[in-house]
Amino acid sequence: MxxxxxxxxxxxxxxxxxxxxxxxxxxxxxxxxxxxxxxxxxxxxxxxxxxxxxxxxxxTKRDLLAAIVKDLLQGLENEADRLVRDGDPATALFTFFAHLVAEAAEKKTIVELLADVGTAVPIDTAIGGFADTFARLLDKAQAAGTVDRDVTADDVLALLISTTQGAVRGGWDPRRQERVLSIIFAGLAAPRR
Amino acid sequence: MxxxxxxxxxxxxxxxxxxxxxxxxxxxxxxxxxxxxxxxxxxxxxxxxxxxxxxxxxxTKRDLLAAIVKDLLQGLENEADRLVRDGDPATALFTFFAHLVAEAAEKKTIVELLADVGTAVPIDTAIGGFADTFARLLDKAQAAGTVDRDVTADDVLALLISTTQGAVRGGWDPRRQERVLSIIFAGLAAPRR
Amino acid sequence: MxxxxxxxxxxxxxxxxxxxxxxxxxxxxxxxxxxxxxxxxxxxxxxxxxxxxxxxxxxTKRDLLAAIVKDLLQGLENEADRLVRDGDPATALFTFFAHLVAEAAEKKTIVELLADVGTAVPIDTAIGGFADTFARLLDKAQAAGTVDRDVTADDVLALLISTTQGAVRGGWDPRRQERVLSIIFAGLAAPRR
Amino acid sequence: MxxxxxxxxxxxxxxxxxxxxxxxxxxxxxxxxxxxxxxxxxxxxxxxxxxxxxxxxxxTKRDLLAAIVKDLLQGLENEADRLVRDGDPATALFTFFAHLVAEAAEKKTIVELLADVGTAVPIDTAIGGFADTFARLLDKAQAAGTVDRDVTADDVLALLISTTQGAVRGGWDPRRQERVLSIIFAGLAAPRR
DNA sequence: GATGAATGAGAGTTCATTCAT
DNA sequence: AATGAATGAACTCTCATTCAT
Known part of the structure; x- marks a missing residue:
């Protein structure tokens, strides 16, 4: 009870x-x-x-969707923890970012629904679960000099949502995905202004 | 046809x-x-x-949606033509890219539907209408040296879909949108590898 | 509209x-x-x-019930008006009262529902439509000396609800109905205290 | 059985x-x-x-309802027996009648259900349990001269059902209830025809 | 061409009742 | 005897689409 x-x-x-x-x-x-x-x-x-x-x-039907999403996110967060602990500070951020995008491309429809159905799990809530992880990964990368200091964790999350949704809705093949990521990562590394 | x-x-x-x-x-x-x-x-x-x-x-209901989308795209393509003709070669690509993202953010739901409802107008078909335009804008930018030569028109379109969907689904405020774009533009400018 | x-x-x-x-x-x-x-x-x-x-x-299902009841009441109110105008002052009250009870016995289930289903048409609202009519009939009867002056219109309505419901739920035959009414009418006539 | x-x-x-x-x-x-x-x-x-x-x-759900009703009636019948034995012959009928109506008003919904739900316990069966009691109380009252000789036990039961249902469905306050009862009792007392 | 009534498959959800644990 | 998960028929209501007026 x-x-x-x-x-x-x-x-x-x-x-x-x-x-x-x-x-x-x-x-x-x-x-x-x-x-x-x-x-x-x-x-x-x-x-x-x-x-x-x-x-x-x-x-409720929505509860079903919410449960699926929850399971999915749970799995991802576990992997994240491992990376934060054991990964190479200079590249862990990129690795995890790419990993999430790949996962999303695989679970296509679920990720679509994530953003669609009113509010089963609002997309920022879902991704928000990774906020801490990314903040930590970003810190390390900036310390290692692989990401410009002006970039914030929110920027990274916004880019993650973009790439994720792009992958899901755009129907990219793996090569396209790789090229897009490499451009974005270059953008993160580049000194601003 | x-x-x-x-x-x-x-x-x-x-x-x-x-x-x-x-x-x-x-x-x-x-x-x-x-x-x-x-x-x-x-x-x-x-x-x-x-x-x-x-x-x-x-x-059919879907026909209705298709018609709306078609109108929307028609309008945008007109603006595109103007830019290709009259814009500053060094920056026109960025200007038009940003313009499309802003438009999308405004017509939020329509753009959402664009990608959602099975196939009213599949997203790449929709964006594909801009392929030529972007190819030309990209050429000029590369000639002017503001975009790396390794970048292809398809890369740009993929990034456009991403940012567009990100803006629509992520619920960004204008500042976030600007920051995201500036990172992506930096990525486009950066010499690859 | x-x-x-x-x-x-x-x-x-x-x-x-x-x-x-x-x-x-x-x-x-x-x-x-x-x-x-x-x-x-x-x-x-x-x-x-x-x-x-x-x-x-x-x-709504309830709207259906409400409509049926409304029709039923409408019909009754029309008859009422006629009686008020043309009936014998001394007995019109009794006549109309008996008439309503008979009607109710006929439309059994509808009257049952009237009182049952939450609030399609709350019973007092339904019967309340007759309040004026009864007030006028009562006046005349009291003037004619066939009903005790202490009796109020609300008393009559309450008795009407009772008899009506009794007839509907009790499964009376016509004789029973007549006997019950005659006792109640005697009660109305009798000087109080 | x-x-x-x-x-x-x-x-x-x-x-x-x-x-x-x-x-x-x-x-x-x-x-x-x-x-x-x-x-x-x-x-x-x-x-x-x-x-x-x-x-x-x-x-069965209905069995549940039947059991509740049975308990309720059982309790009432016990009280009835006491009254038949010890009450004032002239008024015991009225007292018990009023008592039942009051009880019904208290157990509102149960009494409603009694009459509603198809047949959990058909209303006349339920009230029929009091037939004997009322017959005896009526005898005494008629002997004492407080009720007209023409009235039968069935008449009284019919009036009981009426008043009971009226109280339950009509939403009477205690004053209304008292007035209605006094009119009905007057009717019982009055010499017929 | 326009109207708006009719269609009817289908959706999500509830609940008395049964039955494996 | 008790538990609580499973069943599945039934219910109200919605909506894209058709068609008589």
Whole structure:
């Protein structure tokens, strides 16, 4: 009774936990194929479960999307921590930046939805979770002289949103992605004015 | 492919022409307020017209969106032509790039829809209309030495899509927008590798 | 644009008017058979119309009920006016009272719903429409000496609600109804205290 | 017919007995607040029990309602017996009648449901339990001369249903209730025809 | 050409009831 | 006996699209 928002973490019973996972997977598929318009019934079908069960786990369609996004971000944040600790200060910022863009390109539709559906998880909230990480990575890079001192963490986040959305909406191949990144990274390195 | 797809150009009768314009305006408002989910009936209401009329002009909701986008792009291309002719070769590329981003930020929702709704007008088709323009502006800039020779027109278009989408989805204030652009422009100017 | 609440009066087009009437009739049937739980789809079917049409006429299930009740009351009020004008002062009150009870017994389920479903038309509002009429009938009866002077119009209305509900819920046969009324009328006539 | 319909009387185990009571109490609350539409899950929650348990005790929602009503009536019948034995013959009928109306006004929603929901306990069955009691009270009153000889027990029951339902549906304040009763009692006393 | 009523598939959501744990 | 997850039919309502007037 204490800690449970709607559709939160893991149920107690094993079968329920299994179902929750299946539903999330099915939803990722369906949203991926048809966008947020994909029907709940279709999700239930693919999860091998009845609609009622979907709604028991996620009282609202939006909650479903939010849960998917949350999982996705969780994974990324874990990787981030590792990089902050162990990466080369001079390049870790670039590495992580590129990594996020690549991930986004892979999870295309989810990232699209992230920005679309009113407010499931507003995009800046989502990316905001990385604010600290980037602030730290930026510090190190500036200390190492690979990024101009005038650049702020907010600048980097804004560029991240851009590149991420560009990758997702523009339908880039890996070469294009690499070239775009290299231009942006050059811009970050260049002394301003 | 030239002059008469469904709902294209201008009807003969004056009242019909007037209605077409009203409907487009109303649709731009409604889509702007409520996204593509805004109902056809609402559009009809705001246009002071009945649903039937909306459908006579645009057989499908998507056609409506396509028409709006087409108008928007038409306007921009006109401005582009002027710039190519009269602008300062060293900076015209940057000026036009910034102009497009600003426009996008203004027409937020329409640009969002551009990328979202399946295929009203796929984003690269839309932006592709500027390919020639940018190719020419890029040439001049490289000749003037304000952009690195390694940069291609496709690179520029990719960056345009990114910044455009970033501006629209990220909810930037003008200062952020300016800073982001200046970093990207610096990246374009910097000699590669 | 001026005078039209939801589901109000009569549409312009003849077919629409016909449909509206059919829907009302079907709804009266269905509500009568199954109470307010009867489904909209069933109503549509019996009206020979699709659900969409039902909802175009009455945007809410409750609106449908309200419309039925309104029609019912309208009819009764018309009869009331006639009685006030032409009836025998000494007995008109009793006549009209008995008439309403009989009507209620006939339209059983509708009257039940009147009181049940939250607030489609709150029962006192409904009966309140007769307040004036009863006030006038009561005056005349008291002048004629057939009702005790201590009785107020509110008393009469309260008794009307009672008898009405009794008739509807109690499943009285005509004899029972007559006996109950005669006792109540005797009570009204009797000098108080 | 005597002791073991579904969900009847008292379970053996102490905890089960406790649960049964809790569920009944919770259901009375919930039905009181939200009518018969109140959800089983809500009832379970308020009883501090799971849905499964509710259904083990009362296989159907309607059974729950029936049980509540049964309890309510049981209590009233006990009081009735006392009155028949000890009350003043001349007034006991009136006293008990008024008492029932007051009770009904208190348990408003339950009494509403009594008459509404198809058949949990049909209203005349419910009130029929008092038939004997009233027959006896009526006898005494007629012997004492406070009620006209022409009045039958069925008349009294019909009036009881009326007043009861009137009180519940009409939203009377105590004064109105008193006035209505006094008129009805006057009617009972008055010599007929 | 315009109107606006009709269509009807489909959506999200609820809830009594069943059943594995 | 109790739990609480699962079921799935049912419900109200929306909306792009068609078509009689």
């Amino acid at each position: 204490a800690s449970s928002e709607s559709g939160s973490a893991a149920p107690r019973r094993a079968d329920a936990r299994r179902n929750r996972a299946r539903i999330l997977a099915a939803a990722e598929q369906v949203f991926g194929d048809q966008g947020f318009a994909g029907s709940t019934e279709e999700i239930a079908r693919r999860a091998g479960v009845s609609v009622g069960t979907v709604f028991r786990h996620f009282p | 030239a002059s008469s797809e469904s709902g294209s150009a201008a009807p003969r009768r004056a009242d019909a022409r007037r209605n077409r314009a009203r409907i487009l305006a109303a649709a731009e408002q409604v889509f702007g307020d409520q996204g593509f989910a805004g109902s056809t009936e609402e559009i009809a209401r705001r246009a002071g017209v009945s649903v039937g009329t909306v459908f006579r002009h645009f057989p | 001026a005078s039209s609440e939801s589901g109000s009066a009569a549409p312009r087009r003849a077919d629409a008017r016909r449909n509206r009437a059919r829907i009302l009739a079907a709804a009266e049937q269905v509500f009568g058979d199954q109470g307010f739980a009867g489904s909209t789809e069933e109503i549509a079917r019996r009206a020979g119309v699709s659900v969409g049409t039902v909802f175009r006429h009455f945007p | 005597a002791s073991s319909e579904s969900g009847s009387a008292a379970p053996r185990r102490a905890d089960a007995r406790r649960n049964r009571a809790r569920i009944l109490a919770a259901a009375e609350q919930v039905f009181g607040d939200q009518g018969f539409a109140g959800s089983t899950e809500e009832i379970a929650r308020r009883a501090g029990v799971s849905v499964g348990t509710v259904f083990r005790h009362f296989p």
